[in-house]
Amino acid sequence: MAKRREFRKEGPAKVKTLDLKLIDSLEKKYGPLWETIWPEEYSFKEPFKKLIITVLSQNTSEANCIRAYNGLRARFNITPQVLAEAKQDEIKEAIRSGGLYNVKAKRIKELSKAVLEKFRGDLSTVLNFPKEEAKKRLMELPGIGDKTADVLLTSRYSYQRVIPIDTHFERVTKRIGLVARDADYNAVQKALMHFLPEERRARLSGLMWLLAKNTCRAKNPKCYECPLASLCEYKIKKEVS
Numbered sequence: 554m555a556k557r558r559e560f561r562k563e564g565p566a567k568v569k570t571l572d573l574k575l576i577d578s579l580e581k582k583y584g585p586l587w588e589t590i591w592p593e594e595y596s597f598k599e600p601f602k603k604l605i606i607t608v609l610s611q612n613t614s615e616a617n618c619i620r621a622y623n624g625l626r627a628r629f630n631i632t633p634q635v636l637a638e639a640k641q642d643e644i645k646e647a648i649r650s651g652g653l654y655n656v657k658a659k660r661i662k663e664l665s666k667a668v669l670e671k672f673r674g675d676l677s678t679v680l681n682f683p684k685e686e687a688k689k690r691l692m693e694l695p696g697i698g699d700k701t702a703d704v705l706l707t708s709r710y711s712y713q714r715v716i717p718i719d720t721h722f723e724r725v726t727k728r729i730g731l732v733a734r735d736a737d738y739n740a741v742q743k744a745l746m747h748f749l750p751e752e753r754r755a756r757l758s759g760l761m762w763l764l765a766k767n768t769c770r771a772k773n774p775k776c777y778e779c780p781l782a783s784l785c786e787y788k789i790k791k792e793v794s
């Protein structure tokens with residue numbers, strides 16, 4: 554009862570940015586995990602390869618995504634020209650190990666054609682536009698929403714200036730209380746960017762993602778071992794309810 558009164562009086566945590574102590578805790582807990590989860594070899598700078606791996610990563614594990622990508626590149630050069638002309642069934646066979654291969658093969662072919670038609674096969678030309686304009690043009694590609702467009706923008710701007718918001722980022726940002734539960738994509742992105750100090754944002758966004766995926770799980774979040782528990786609105790509410 555005492556705790557409930559205290560929460561009502563003080564309200565939710567007012568968080569602006571991470572302090573050094575919390576940054577250290579994030580680094581200690583999730584830093585060693587980073588390289589094991591997403592090998593540097595697959596962090597492409599080339600935007601078309603980034604696009605393909607983003608399609609392959611949907612609704613599957615990192616390991617399956619990499620397996621599918623390796624299957625695809627063993628059979629085809631990863632270029633819009635080659636994949637636009639490839640038979641859909643052959644793409645399907647090549648990525649079979651990654652799950653949802655029917656849908657993904659269709660998307661890969663459609664996107665390859667669209668990149669050829671709209672951008673003459675070169676996505677880097679669109680990335681040379683100012684950030685907002687580039688995003689708008691990327692979202693004209695079939696099936697490309699905010700998140701995938703932002704993933705492509707990281708080829709030029711890095712994670713210091715663009716954080717693509719996936720379901721993990723959305724969940725942790727809302728639970729901590731950086732935005733309201735019904736906040737949209739742009740509001741979540743803005744709040745998270747503000748939360749992570751700019752000079753270390755690229756690294757910290759990776760660590761926050763690992764926290765969201767491994768600790769702030771959709772079901773049964775492991776608040777008892779979370780480095781951000783002291784400032785988390787969800788945790789505070791859970792304690793007083």
Ligand code: SF4
Pocket residue numbers: 725728729768769770774775776777779780781782785786787788
């Ligand atoms: S304290 Fe719990 S709910 Fe809050 S961020 Fe950590 S794991 Fe998620």
